[in-house]
Amino acid sequence: MRFLTLAALGALAFGGQAYAQSEATLDLVGPISEYKLFVAEQVDQLVADTTAFVEAVKAGDVERAKALFAPTRINYEEIEPIAELFSDLDVAIDSRADDYEKAEQDPEFPGFHRIEYGLWEKNSTEGLDPVADKLLADVTDLQGRIEGLTFPPEVVVGGAAVLMEEVAATKISGEEDRYSHTDLWDFRGNFDGSRKIVELVRPLVDDEAFLATVDKNFATVDEILEKYRDGAGYVTYDNLTEEDRVVLAGAVNTLAEDLSTLRGKLGLD
Amino acid sequence: MPALLTTRRRLLAGAAALAATPAFAATGQHNVTDAPVADTTSAADLVSPYGRHQAGITTPRPANGMVAAFHVLASDPSALERLFRRLTERIVLLTHGGPLPETDPKLPPPDSGILGPVVQPDALTVTVGLGASLFEDRTWLAPHRPRVLSRMTRFHNDALDADICHGDLVIQFCANTQDTAVHALRDIVKNIPDQLVLKWAQAGNVPVIPARPDAAPESARNLLGFRDGSANPDSEDAALMERVVWIGPGNAEPDWAADGTYMAVRIIRNLVERWDRTPLGEQERIFGRTKMSGAPLDRAEGTEAMVPDYAADPEGEAVPLDSHIRLANPRTPGSEESLMLRRPFNYVNGVLKNGQLDQGLLFIAFQSDLEKAFVAVQRRLDREPLEEYIKPVGGGYFFVLPGFAAGEDFLGSSLIAALSPTSQTSSQSIPGRPVTD
Numbered sequence: 001m002r003f004l005t006l007a008a009l010g011a012l013a014f015g016g017q018a019y020a021q022s023e024a025t026l027d028l029v030g031p032i033s034e035y036k037l038f039v040a041e042q043v044d045q046l047v048a049d050t051t052a053f054v055e056a057v058k059a060g061d062v063e064r065a066k067a068l069f070a071p072t073r074i075n076y077e078e079i080e081p082i083a084e085l086f087s088d089l090d091v092a093i094d095s096r097a098d099d100y101e102k103a104e105q106d107p108e109f110p111g112f113h114r115i116e117y118g119l120w121e122k123n124s125t126e127g128l129d130p131v132a133d134k135l136l137a138d139v140t141d142l143q144g145r146i147e148g149l150t151f152p153p154e155v156v157v158g159g160a161a162v163l164m165e166e167v168a169a170t171k172i173s174g175e176e177d178r179y180s181h182t183d184l185w186d187f188r189g190n191f192d193g194s195r196k197i198v199e200l201v202r203p204l205v206d207d208e209a210f211l212a213t214v215d216k217n218f219a220t221v222d223e224i225l226e227k228y229r230d231g232a233g234y235v236t237y238d239n240l241t242e243e244d245r246v247v248l249a250g251a252v253n254t255l256a257e258d259l260s261t262l263r264g265k266l267g268l269d
Numbered sequence: 270m271p272a273l274l275t276t277r278r279r280l281l282a283g284a285a286a287l288a289a290t291p292a293f294a295a296t297g298q299h300n301v302t303d304a305p306v307a308d309t310t311s312a313a314d315l316v317s318p319y320g321r322h323q324a325g326i327t328t329p330r331p332a333n334g335m336v337a338a339f340h341v342l343a344s345d346p347s348a349l350e351r352l353f354r355r356l357t358e359r360i361v362l363l364t365h366g367g368p369l370p371e372t373d374p375k376l377p378p379p380d381s382g383i384l385g386p387v388v389q390p391d392a393l394t395v396t397v398g399l400g401a402s403l404f405e406d407r408t409w410l411a412p413h414r415p416r417v418l419s420r421m422t423r424f425h426n427d428a429l430d431a432d433i434c435h436g437d438l439v440i441q442f443c444a445n446t447q448d449t450a451v452h453a454l455r456d457i458v459k460n461i462p463d464q465l466v467l468k469w470a471q472a473g474n475v476p477v478i479p480a481r482p483d484a485a486p487e488s489a490r491n492l493l494g495f496r497d498g499s500a501n502p503d504s505e506d507a508a509l510m511e512r513v514v515w516i517g518p519g520n521a522e523p524d525w526a527a528d529g530t531y532m533a534v535r536i537i538r539n540l541v542e543r544w545d546r547t548p549l550g551e552q553e554r555i556f557g558r559t560k561m562s563g564a565p566l567d568r569a570e571g572t573e574a575m576v577p578d579y580a581a582d583p584e585g586e587a588v589p590l591d592s593h594i595r596l597a598n599p600r601t602p603g604s605e606e607s608l609m610l611r612r613p614f615n616y617v618n619g620v621l622k623n624g625q626l627d628q629g630l631l632f633i634a635f636q637s638d639l640e641k642a643f644v645a646v647q648r649r650l651d652r653e654p655l656e657e658y659i660k661p662v663g664g665g666y667f668f669v670l671p672g673f674a675a676g677e678d679f680l681g682s683s684l685i686a687a688l689s690p691t692s693q694t695s696s697q698s699i700p701g702r703p704v705t706d
Contacts, residue, residue, distance in 0.1 A: 256462070268375065
């Protein structure tokens with residue numbers, strides 16, 4: 001074997017440069033209370049939209065229910081880091097068929113995606129009344145619980161990355177809204193929710209290069225999503241070209257990596 | 270410890286003083302497909318990433334391997350150069366190992382930590398190749414495509430699954446332990462998320478055999494129970510490798526491609542339950558070799574190293590005319606043109622929906638001309654009796670970049686130089702590449 005050379009072990013630091021210790025005391029009070037207002041607005045909208053959605057389902061109006069499905073969910077997707085704090089409700093509202101042993105046939109399968117399955121796969125609202133009632137009750141319950149919640153700063157700031165993890169894990173593959181293929185709406189919700197958090201804490205982030213990269217990747221996402229805009233919303237996910245899907249995936253993975261350091265940059269544990 | 274094993278270990282250990290020691294002196298032919306021998310490897314084994322050729326091709330095959338294919342995000346030459354430079358940095362770091370830095374507990378650790386506080390070299394090699402789609406999808410790169418680099422097309426017995434086929438860029442990881450390969454993949458995924466989007470990956474391994482003093486090396490077995498690689502060309506024969514594996518002046522390739530090679534990757538499912546229910550004699554006739562020793566059937570009492578004499582067996586009474594080894598390498602005048610260097614791993618993926626085992630061969634072969642070697646051989650194998658027991662489901666064709674030198678050079682520097690002949694970085698780095706025998 002040729003070219004055997006002894007390594008200068010450790011000559012290159014593994015994992016790049018060691019990170020500087022970040023400051024632990026930063027004033028997050030302002031951004032957090034502003035975020036709480038934002039979440040309250042979103043959840044109010046969610047309750048209002050879900051009410052109309054549930055009415056359509058219970059009236060047996062499949063076309064109207066289909067039209068309301070994606071715009072109703074978008075407010076949930078925007079505030080997912082907070083909604084997820086109540087894991088019982090998150091499961092009830094937004095779990096997918098894979099979370100159940102018998103998938104779509106499982107009587108336990110609830111929430112938005114159970115209704116989505118009925119509307120798109122069966123083209124029917126049959127048997128969905130109790131599911132719809134429960135969804136509205138759960139969304140209303142969420143509204144009440146968020147009202148009484150003290151927002152943990154690390155959850156709020158960490159939420160920017162959590163939303164990108166959501167996209168990377170279940171949206172890029174198109175498996176979130178697998179019956180309706182309205183995934184691009186959910187993308188929009190997740191990105192807007194993440195960007196909101198970044199905007200609120202931006203003045204506290206002392207790293208221009210970091211912010212520039214994050215901004216650039218959000219802009220990339222905007223550019224791609226804009227190509228698929230259809231009226232107030234988006235075309236179905238199957239319209240996304242492989243090339244655009246890859247560009248989106250690259251931006252999402254990079255945002256997930258970068259934003260995973262946001263908590264630490266603000267000195268939060 | 271027998272001389273052979275000691276030599277191999279020292280070779281892998283990378284002690285500079287030993288670089289001049291004749292490798293495997295007087296021990297006969299050694300193939301990259303030799304089964305790894307227990308207790309001859311160590312975490313300190315270092316395979317240099319530097320050289321005229323990339324490591325992980327003619328270097329000994331360790332027990333574990335993985336192939337990962339990626340989409341590439343690079344819309345202009347400078348973005349591609351940036352990707353190559355970043356990959357080079359990761360490869361140099363990963364193959365040499367080293368201690369992890371102190372981490373601020375408030376931040377995600379920069380390393381996965383799965384190898385502990387000090388990353389050991391563990392014989393890791395990281396080998397990078399480019400797929401046809403990388404060139405086709407970029408007008409500025411298309412004119413530089415290697416001459417016979419193409420998108421893998423379906424052969425007679427293939428049932429290709431688009432989710433595990435092709436890729437803009439491929440990385441082969443090989444190491445003593447699977448953890449080291451996994452660590453390297455995770456490092457690259459984490460550090461280059463904006464330019465590499467993972468498409469598929471397949472891990473594999475080959476069985477490590479117990480040390481047997483003074484025994485000849487033997488080819489590792491595949492999951493059909495046969496020795497795989499008996500007729501592989503000798504990877505220690507530099508002149509032979511120049512002919513069989515490395516791109517040279519005779520290959521009519523673009524200048525930048527010199528010292529690279531073509532890589533064929535095939536994920537070949539083995540229908541093991543059915544195979545295990547097939548009579549031994551039939552299994553051996555399908556391959557043309559005895560199952561236990563690997564000897565060709567015309568000298569069944571011999572060894573796997575023996576060469577079958579087809580001239581003396583024109584009717585295929587000993588080695589059937591449609592046996593795997595006879596079709597793949599008929600040993601007729603001219604058939605040496607289709608020689609390639611195979612360096613496969615076995616894979617075990619769990620259970621399929623039908624309740625059968627999802628196992629097979631992560632076939633990897635290197636050659637200086639993809640069409641004359643892998644493609645020609647596979648065409649000869651179309652409709653072979655073995656097809657009843659195997660099903661190729663994935664893989665792709667790639668062009669493995671030339672190697673790179675320590676210092677300012679980087680992987681793919683010759684391609685980048687070809688893209689921008691006036692580029693200062695590139696024109697500096699090319700003469701810096703070592704020229705050896």
